[in-house]
Amino acid sequence: MTSFLHLFILLPLAGFILSVLAPKKEALLSQIAFGTVGLHLLSTIIFLGYWLLHGYPTLDLKDIVLFRTIDYEFFIDFSFDMITATYLFVGAFLTFLVTIYSRYYLHRESGYKRFFNTILFFYLGYNIIIFAGNLETLFIGWEMLGISSFLLIAFYRDRYLPVKNAVKVFSIYRIGDVGLILTMWMSHHLFHENITFLKLNNYELVHEHLLTHSWIGVFISLMILITAAAKSAQLPFSSWLPRAMEGPTPSTAIFYGSLAVHLGVFLLLRTFPFWEQQFSVRILIGALGLATTLITTGIARVQSSIKSQIAYASIAQIGLIFVEVAAGFQTLALIHFAGNAFLRTYQLLVSPSVVSYLIREQFYNFSPRERSIESSFPKKIQNGLYILCVKEWNLDSSMYRYLWNPLKWVGNKLDFLTLNRVVIFFIPAYLLGIFILYNEEMISPGVERYLPFVFSFIGLVMVLKSFTERKLARMSWTLVMMNHFWIALAISFNEHFTYEHTMLYLSGVVVAGILGFLCLRRLKSFENNIDLDQFHGHSHEHPKIALVFLLSCLGLAGFPITPTFIGEDLIFSHIHENQPILAFFISLSFILDGLAIIRIYARVFLGPHVKSIYDMAYRSS
Numbered sequence: 001m002t003s004f005l006h007l008f009i010l011l012p013l014a015g016f017i018l019s020v021l022a023p024k025k026e027a028l029l030s031q032i033a034f035g036t037v038g039l040h041l042l043s044t045i046i047f048l049g050y051w052l053l054h055g056y057p058t059l060d061l062k063d064i065v066l067f068r069t070i071d072y073e074f075f076i077d078f079s080f081d082m083i084t085a086t087y088l089f090v091g092a093f094l095t096f097l098v099t100i101y102s103r104y105y106l107h108r109e110s111g112y113k114r115f116f117n118t119i120l121f122f123y124l125g126y127n128i129i130i131f132a133g134n135l136e137t138l139f140i141g142w143e144m145l146g147i148s149s150f151l152l153i154a155f156y157r158d159r160y161l162p163v164k165n166a167v168k169v170f171s172i173y174r175i176g177d178v179g180l181i182l183t184m185w186m187s188h189h190l191f192h193e194n195i196t197f198l199k200l201n202n203y204e205l206v207h208e209h210l211l212t213h214s215w216i217g218v219f220i221s222l223m224i225l226i227t228a229a230a231k232s233a234q235l236p237f238s239s240w241l242p243r244a245m246e247g248p249t250p251s252t253a254i255f256y257g258s259l260a261v262h263l264g265v266f267l268l269l270r271t272f273p274f275w276e277q278q279f280s281v282r283i284l285i286g287a288l289g290l291a292t293t294l295i296t297t298g299i300a301r302v303q304s305s306i307k308s309q310i311a312y313a314s315i316a317q318i319g320l321i322f323v324e325v326a327a328g329f330q331t332l333a334l335i336h337f338a339g340n341a342f343l344r345t346y347q348l349l350v351s352p353s354v355v356s357y358l359i360r361e362q363f364y365n366f367s368p369r370e371r372s373i374e375s376s377f378p379k380k381i382q383n384g385l386y387i388l389c390v391k392e393w394n395l396d397s398s399m400y401r402y403l404w405n406p407l408k409w410v411g412n413k414l415d416f417l418t419l420n421r422v423v424i425f426f427i428p429a430y431l432l433g434i435f436i437l438y439n440e441e442m443i444s445p446g447v448e449r450y451l452p453f454v455f456s457f458i459g460l461v462m463v464l465k466s467f468t469e470r471k472l473a474r475m476s477w478t479l480v481m482m483n484h485f486w487i488a489l490a491i492s493f494n495e496h497f498t499y500e501h502t503m504l505y506l507s508g509v510v511v512a513g514i515l516g517f518l519c520l521r522r523l524k525s526f527e528n529n530i531d532l533d534q535f536h537g538h539s540h541e542h543p544k545i546a547l548v549f550l551l552s553c554l555g556l557a558g559f560p561i562t563p564t565f566i567g568e569d570l571i572f573s574h575i576h577e578n579q580p581i582l583a584f585f586i587s588l589s590f591i592l593d594g595l596a597i598i599r600i601y602a603r604v605f606l607g608p609h610v611k612s613i614y615d616m617a618y619r620s621s
Contacts, residue, residue: 001050002059002060002061005131008088009131011036012040014036015032015037016120019032019036024112024113026103029112032116033099033102033120034100038096040123041093041096048085058081058198059079060079061078062077063075063076064076066566067566072570072573073194074136074566074569075136077134077136077196078133078137083266083269084131086338090258090338090342091123091127091259094253094254097345098253101349105248106250111155115248119152119250119254121144122148122149125140125143128141129141129142129145129263132197134195134196136184138270139184142176142231143558146173147559149260150166152247153243153246156246157605157606158540163607165243166602167595169240172230172237172399173230175226175230177590178591179226180227181569181572182223182572182587183220183223183224185569185575189577190209190216197270200271201273217275218278220275224268224271224274224275225285227264228322229264229288231263232315232318233261233318234264234289234322235395236399238312249352252307253349257347262321262337265337269325269334272328272330276328282326283326285325285326289318289319289321290320296313297316299312306351310348318340321340324336408468411468411469414464414465417461417465418475422475426462430485433489452490452493452582453582454490456486457585459586460483460589462483463479463589464592465479466596467592467596469532470533472532473603474520474524476532477517481510481556484509485509487589488505488571494574494576495576501571501574504563504570505563505567505571507567508555508562508564509555511555512553513552516552516555516556519549522545523545532603533603534607537607538609540609545605546601549604550605553597553598553600556597557594558590572586
């Protein structure tokens with residue numbers, strides 16, 4: 001029975017490859033997607049029936065070991081239980097319905113092939129997540145969903161707002177990605193192994209490790225909560241979900257209405273055995289879910305856009321599911337997830353027709369409600385709540401004010417860093433660091449202890465400058481590459497290990513970095529201006545360069561198509577549990593380098609084409 005788990009990964013993978021290779025013919029593309037998802041749904045129904053008849057056992061399959069050292073092992077692991085079964089059936093059924101809907105909804109759309117490629121890629125990532133048996137496998141699917149989200153929101157890539165909102169959503173996802181990396185980092189130090197979810201169900205094992213490392217357990221639980229909250233749009237990250245509705249209606253239905261937005265709940269359910277004995281964490285999760293429900297319910301009631309109203313209503317229900325998970329009602333949470341997913345998918349699919357429905361109701365059946373819950377409140381409280389909800393409690397502006405704007409302010413103070421100064425000063429400094437690394441006897445142990453912090457801080461300065469660079473795209477790209485090299489140097493001083501680890505980490509960085517730099521250089525030869533002060537939309541005239549550069553971006557950001565993906569986890573395994581400052585510098589670097597990279601791609605290749613003769617809307621009404 002365990003060997004059948006491969007089928008649920010290989011089917012969407014085969015469908016995605018066929019869709020990429022297929023010519024741009026609507027009938028063929030829709031048949032590939034329809035056949036892939038339909039066969040997957042049929043396999044799901046048969047397997048679930050067989051699994052239930054045999055007493056619904058918990059399955060676990062250790063599949064491929066990608067990298068192994070004496071004290072570290074990175075392997076792919078798959079598992080199957082009631083949580084996976086619920087998410088599998090709901091995902092297969094709703095993706096099947098949305099695929100049928102999309103065949104006609106996107107008829108004669110210029111991005112027809114691109115849409116179905118992305119949907120199948122998303123479905124592959126979704127299945128990897130729900131079948132994941134450890135955090136490393138789950139992280140592969142997590143990254144795939146992140147890039148799928150960006151591409152689906154920016155599907156109408158010749159418009160300003162979809163691209164702008166896609167970058168905004170990706171920035172929140174990046175926070176969740178690093179939260180997951182920090183979870184893996186500290187769990188390695190806690191368990192001294194690549195822990196599987198099956199082992200987390202062993203109460204004695206978890207309790208034994210947490211007994212003497214309670215603060216590490218709290219840290220891991222908080223990182224899990226941050227990751228889940230970012231993915232499921234809970235406070236303070238709730239404002240991204242309505243902005244994600246800029247994509248096509250089918251993708252918003254399957255992605256932000258039903259499946260991807262509930263994966264934060266999945267992460268909490270999957271890791272529940274780890275934090276169920278941490279009472280303070282359970283209270284925090286429940287309080288966060290309840291606060292999100294109360295605030296977003298009010299926001300949903302004053303929205304003028306039907307999609308925004310559905311988005312905030314869905315966030316409110318997911319907040320209740322967080323409360324249910326924290327209270328230990330896992331079966332109720334699964335039922336609630338399925339019901340909310342089906343309802344929101346239906347509501348989003350009919351949302352294009354809701355205006356005609358409301359007009360008909362207004363003329364024939366409309367009768368305004370005389371009283372509401374708020375009617376019992378004093379008038380000042382009513383008005384205050386209304387204004388707060390209309391402003392969406394300033395959630396979006398607060399993220400800018402307290403998170404992104406301070407980082408931009410620091411980055412703008414680095415304007416003195418020109419490309420010439422970077423080359424003249426930092427490259428010799430890096431070469432000096434390598435020289436010291438090979439001749440460590442030349443420096444005292446006291447000085448050597450602080451070098452990892454110094455070098456990681458220099459890397460952070462590099463990526464801060466890249467994140468705020470408004471002029472030279474190639475300089476911004478080069479600074480991201482240099483950030484990875486500084487991180488590798490910092491960790492090399494932090495712990496003695498074979499240079500095979502560093503080479504594994506930097507191999508993907510070097511290949512992807514050189515390829516991306518060549519793409520920008522070639523584009524510069526065609527177009528005089530590729531600065532980062534505006535959106536250029538060059539994918540319109542240079543689609544092949546745009547595709548190769550996107551792949552380079554994924555490789556440089558540590559996406560699971562290069563060894564850098566394993567290298568990032570490996571790098572964190574060499575940071576000790578008593579080095580939070582070093583972990584903070586490197587995790588912040590990883591957040592910012594992903595944002596800087598995707599910003600370069602969006603500004604250069606997406607958005608309204610600079611040569612367009614038509615007027616473009618740059619702001620929403």
